[in-house]
Amino acid sequence: MKNLFYVVVLAFILASCNQKSNLKEDTTTREPNSFAIVIHGGAGGIKKEYFTEEQQEAYTLKLEEALKAGYAILEKGGISLDAVQAAINIMEDSPLFNAGKGAVYNSEGNQEMDAAIMDGKTLNAGAIANVNHIKNPILAARIVMDSSSHVLLSGKGAEILAAKYGIEMVDSSYFFTEKRMNQLKELQGKEKTKLDHTAFLINNELIDDHKFGTVGAVAIDKNGNIAAGTSTGGMTNKKYGRIGDVPIIGAGTYANNLTCGISATGTGEYFIRTVAAHEVSSLIKYKGLSPAEALHEVLFNQIGPLGGEGGMILLDKNGDVYWDFNSTGMFRGYKKSTGETKVEMFEKTN
Numbered sequence: 510m511k512n513l514f515y516v517v518v519l520a521f522i523l524a525s526c527n528q529k530s531n532l533k534e535d536t537t538t539r540e541p542n543s544f545a546i547v548i549h550g551g552a553g554g555i556k557k558e559y560f561t562e563e564q565q566e567a568y569t570l571k572l573e574e575a576l577k578a579g580y581a582i583l584e585k586g587g588i589s590l591d592a593v594q595a596a597i598n599i600m601e602d603s604p605l606f607n608a609g610k611g612a613v614y615n616s617e618g619n620q621e622m623d624a625a626i627m628d629g630k631t632l633n634a635g636a637i638a639n640v641n642h643i644k645n646p647i648l649a650a651r652i653v654m655d656s657s658s659h660v661l662l663s664g665k666g667a668e669i670l671a672a673k674y675g676i677e678m679v680d681s682s683y684f685f686t687e688k689r690m691n692q693l694k695e696l697q698g699k700e701k702t703k704l705d706h707t708a709f710l711i712n713n714e715l716i717d718d719h720k721f722g723t724v725g726a727v728a729i730d731k732n733g734n735i736a737a738g739t740s741t742g743g744m745t746n747k748k749y750g751r752i753g754d755v756p757i758i759g760a761g762t763y764a765n766n767l768t769c770g771i772s773a774t775g776t777g778e779y780f781i782r783t784v785a786a787h788e789v790s791s792l793i794k795y796k797g798l799s800p801a802e803a804l805h806e807v808l809f810n811q812i813g814p815l816g817g818e819g820g821m822i823l824l825d826k827n828g829d830v831y832w833d834f835n836s837t838g839m840f841r842g843y844k845k846s847t848g849e850t851k852v853e854m855f856e857k858t859n
Contacts, residue, residue, distance in 0.1 A: 539733055539827040544583040546728040547830045547843035548575050548596050550606050552774045552820035555838030557855050565854065568605060568840060572852050575599040576844045579728055584846070589728040589736035589770075590628055590651070597624075597647040597740050600724035606840075608724045609645055612684050612742025621749065622742050623756040624650040625661075629735030629764035634660050636756035637667040641684070644677040647740045650756070652676060661756055723755060725772025727764070727824040735824060737762050737770035737786075743777075753777025759787035766826060768793045769800060775812070775819010775836070783811045789823065800825050804833040833857075 550572060560568075579596035583589070601609025612622050624646035625636035635654025638661065643649045649671040653662050656674055672678050725739040739755045739762045754761030754777035761777065763786035764770035771786040780786075785807050792803035800823050808821065813835050820834025822841060830843045834857075842852035 539729075542731045543828050543846045544589075544729055544731050545824060545828045545830060545843060545845040546576060546579040546583060546592055546596060546726060547822045547824050547832070548572065548579070548600070548724070548726045548841065549772060549774055549820065549822045549832070550575075550600055550724050550840030552723075552834045552836045552839035553818070554836065555840065555854055560854075568854060569852055571600065571603050571605055572840060572842045575724075575726070576842050576850070576852070579726060580844045583728060583730050586731055588732075589730040589734050590626065590738075592728040592730065593626060593726040593736045593738040594647055594651055596726040596728075597724055597738050598645055601645050601647060601740055606724045607742040608740040609742075610684060621751070622646045622740070623753060624738070624740040625756045625758060625762040626650045626654060626738040627736065627758060627762055627764040627770075628654070629737070629766040629770055632765065634758045634762075636661040636758065636762070637671070638663040638752045638756045639750060640664065640667050640671075641681050642668055642678045643671050644679045644683065647738055648676050650738070650740075660758060663752070723761070723772075723774035725762070725774065725822060727770035727772055727822055729770070729824055729826075729828050733766065733826070735764045735766050735770040735826065737764040737772050739772045739774075741774075754780035754785070757781055759784050761786060763787050763790055765790055769823050769825040771821055771823050773819060773821045774839070775834075776817045779812045779815050779817025780819065782815065783807060783817075785812060786821065789821065793825075800829070800831040801833070804831060808833055808835045 575596040578599050579592035582592040582595055600606045604611040621639045621641055623638045627634040633654055635650045637646055637649045637653060640646060649667055652671055652674045653659060662670060723739060723741040727737045729735045741755045743753055760781045761773040768790040771789055773780050773786055788807050789803040792798045792806060793800060804821055804823060818836045820836060820839040823831040832841050838855045840854050844850045
């Protein structure tokens with residue numbers, strides 16, 4: 510029996526060594542005082558032919574504005590959490606995106622918005638769900654993280670906490686846009702939700718929301734700390750009370766200094782079922798996959814076969830930017846301390 514014990518122990522040690530040898534050694538490092546930010550404005554059936562030149566320019570300028578807002582904070586030595594928050598604020602204030610001002614209507618004709626933010630250094634996180642009077646939901650998520658012992662608050666409770674800490678509250682009429690109301694009317698009574706679709710006309714107006722409705726940002730500051738945040742209005746004609754992946758930490762939002770920060774956009778139910786953002790981080794940490802390999806594995810081999818669609822942006826511990834999507838396109842962009850900047854909307858270019 511004693512000899513058998515030693516044989517078992519030896520076999521265990523050899524198996525562990527073999528497992529470790531299969532991992533790819535990470536030999537890259539982050540440049541001192543370097544920083545970066547990457548953002549997205551939704552993914553889906555985003556094709557160039559769906560957008561006029563004026564619309565393309567409008568989206569490009571707004572994405573660039575969001576990048577500059579976050580970058581300015583990082584450049585001055587600010588923390589990644591503040592940079593993520595600033596970038597998302599810009600997109601929440603724009604009717605171009607399905608978050609904040611541009612949030613879509615649920616089946617009852619109301620907005621129900623979700624948001625989350627996470628600190629990769631402490632793994633502290635805050636999220637809110639099903640709110641419709643908070644002008645900038647990402648600010649409320651930050652309050653939950655910084656000023657409560659909770660991670661996720663929903664509905665009235667989230668709004669009470671936000672108001673207590675001075676977050677700007679607005680009447681629900683603030684979120685009204687004719688385009689979003691037209692989208693709801695087109696779907697009401699059909700028991701359908703609209704995520705990705707081909708172009709359709711209402712009163713001769715091209716409804717150009719060929720995308721999933723989420724905005725997000727990931728940043729790394731000069732101290733090497735990563736933060737990730739996401740904000741969404743959900744899906745048009747969703748059932749009231751529906752909560753997607755955005756405020757579910759590890760599904761649509763995740764940050765960990767040991768690996769990466771991630772913000773996702775897409776069919777939230779599938780990102781929840783696969784715990785998508787955390788899965789990418791785990792594949793990097795435990796299986797030694799590169800960020801690009803991990804993103805592809807989750808999007809194309811886990812979410813895709815289930816019927817899910819969307820994309821993710823990622824910023825790793827070395828400050829390198831990655832993104833991937835299994836939909837037609839994704840609004841996305843990044844800006845690094847090296848001066849490298851990119852904004853894209855349509856199919857992948859690399």
